[in-house]
Amino acid sequence: MQAKVVIVGSLNMDLVTRAPRLPRAGETLAGQSFVTVPGGKGANQAVAAARLGARVAMIGCVGEDAYGEQLRAALLAEGIDCQAVTSITGESTGVALIVVDDSSQNAIVIVAGGNGRVTSGVVERFDELLSGADVIICQLEVPMAAVGHVLKRGHELGKTVILNPAPASEPLPAQWYAWIDYLIPNESEASALTGLPVDSVATADAAATALLASGVSKVIVTLGEHGALFATRAHSQHFPAPRVKPIDTTAAGDTFVGGFAAALADGKSESDAIRFGQVAAALSVTRSGAQPSIPTFDEVQSYQP
Known part of the structure; x- marks a missing residue:
C-alpha cells in the first residue's frame, strides 16, 4: 500500500537524564x-x-x-515503511542529549550524525514515496537543501505540505513559503522566523500575520499550555489546550504535528485535526520520553476532559 503520510527528517537516539534543575554554565549536577x-x-x-x-x-x-539498527527496529515495530531509511557507512547515528528538570522543562543538544547526510539526491531516490503520499512533513533537523527540495517537490505533486520549522534560528528562505500549506512553529520558532516577540495568543496572531504575508498558506502557532493559534489570510482562531498535569514535555510538539497530519490524511476538517493533535500532545506530556510518550488513536478517541 502507498503511504498516506511521508515524513522526511531526523532519526536520533535520545540520551535522557533527569535532574532537579537544568545545569548552569560550568556546573556539574547529580x-x-x-x-x-x-x-x-x-x-x-x-x-x-x-x-x-x-x-x-x-x-x-x-x-x-x-x-541506527535500534531506531529502524523501533519504526518497523510501529508498522512504518522504512525502505527509505538509509544507513551511511562510516557515519554515526544522530543523538540528542536531553536534560529534563523537576518542572518538566528540558534542554537539548543535538549531534546530527547521519541526519546531516540527508541530501536532495537521497530524497530523489524515493520520489515514488512522495508521489504516493497525501501529506508530506518536514522539519529542520536535516540539511536545508534537502528540506527545500522536499517542500518544492511536494508542492509540484499537489500534496498537502507541512513544515514544522524546528529548530529555527532565523527566517526561512523566502521561496519556501509558497510551497508550504501548513507552517507549524512553536512560540520561539515563530519569533525566530519573524523577529517578533511571541509570548501570548495576541503576539502569536501578529507573528502568524507576518508569516502569511510572506506567502505561506496557513499557520498554526503551538503555545504549549496556552493552546494553539490557527491563522489564514481570512481569519484566525485560538484553540485552548486540554488541561493535564505535565511530567515531560519532550515530543509534545512532534505528537501534535503527527496527530494533525494523520487526521488531515483521514479527511478530518482543519479544526477537528487541530483538536485531535492537541489531545494527543496533551496525553504525551503526562508520560516520560519521546516516542514512548506518544498515545494511540484509541487513547485519543477515549479521552475525557
Whole structure:
C-alpha cells in the first residue's frame, strides 16, 4: 500500500537524564536517572502519525551502528515503511542529549550524525514515496537543501505540505513559503522566523500575520499550555489546550504535528485535526520520553476532559 503520510527528517537516539534543575554554565549536577529512547523530530512525528491512525513512510539516514539498527527496529515495530531509511557507512547515528528538570522543562543538544547526510539526491531516490503520499512533513533537523527540495517537490505533486520549522534560528528562505500549506512553529520558532516577540495568543496572531504575508498558506502557532493559534489570510482562531498535569514535555510538539497530519490524511476538517493533535500532545506530556510518550488513536478517541 502507498503511504498516506511521508515524513522526511531526523532519526536520533535520545540520551535522557533527569535532574532537579537544568545545569548552569560550568556546573556539574547529580542526575536522578538515565535512559536511551528512540527519538528525532522526524522519527517522532512518523511514530505519532502511525499510532494515531495513518499509513506512514519515513525518509532519513542513520549510521551503520547499534543506534541506527535500534531506531529502524523501533519504526518497523510501529508498522512504518522504512525502505527509505538509509544507513551511511562510516557515519554515526544522530543523538540528542536531553536534560529534563523537576518542572518538566528540558534542554537539548543535538549531534546530527547521519541526519546531516540527508541530501536532495537521497530524497530523489524515493520520489515514488512522495508521489504516493497525501501529506508530506518536514522539519529542520536535516540539511536545508534537502528540506527545500522536499517542500518544492511536494508542492509540484499537489500534496498537502507541512513544515514544522524546528529548530529555527532565523527566517526561512523566502521561496519556501509558497510551497508550504501548513507552517507549524512553536512560540520561539515563530519569533525566530519573524523577529517578533511571541509570548501570548495576541503576539502569536501578529507573528502568524507576518508569516502569511510572506506567502505561506496557513499557520498554526503551538503555545504549549496556552493552546494553539490557527491563522489564514481570512481569519484566525485560538484553540485552548486540554488541561493535564505535565511530567515531560519532550515530543509534545512532534505528537501534535503527527496527530494533525494523520487526521488531515483521514479527511478530518482543519479544526477537528487541530483538536485531535492537541489531545494527543496533551496525553504525551503526562508520560516520560519521546516516542514512548506518544498515545494511540484509541487513547485519543477515549479521552475525557
